[in-house]
Amino acid sequence: MKLIAIKDLKQPRYFKRRLQTEKELLLTSDGNPVAILLNVESAEDPENILQSVRDARSRMALSRVREAARAADTSAMSLAEINREISATRQSRKSRR
Structure with a gap:
């Protein structure tokens, strides 16, 4: 599973593109996991x-x-x-x- 930092949520296009590509991301804060993000198809x-x-x-x-x-x-x-x-x-x- 790929990682994404909380600060990257401030860049919605980048974040959305990563989520669509990777399908699931592990959201981290200071290197610690805080959430799992899943891409939801229509x-x-x-x-x-x-x-x-x-x-x-x-x-x-x-x-x-x-x-x-x-x-x-x-x-x-x-x-x-x-x-x-x-x-x-x-x-x-x-x-x-």
């Missing part, structure tokens, strides 16, 4: 594209949670163990109030 529905991105993010988040569970060796917990852990956490939160 026949495409932007809402469908956004929903696809949201779905992909959800799948990525679920994968991270599953990986963290495997790393913490909690992926093999029984339902009873999970429920005990939830109850203990809720009790500790109540006592902090």
Whole structure:
């Protein structure tokens, strides 16, 4: 994915041309990623594209949670163990109030 700096947004023609050519750009500020820009063709529905991105993010988040569970060796917990852990956490939160 090609990079584009926030300051380049001040040059709309250059920015639009780059986006049409590259199809997707990573917007950076001081070298740090802040957004992904996607070219939208006239026949495409932007809402469908956004929903696809949201779905992909959800799948990525679920994968991270599953990986963290495997790393913490909690992926093999029984339902009873999970429920005990939830109850203990809720009790500790109540006592902090």
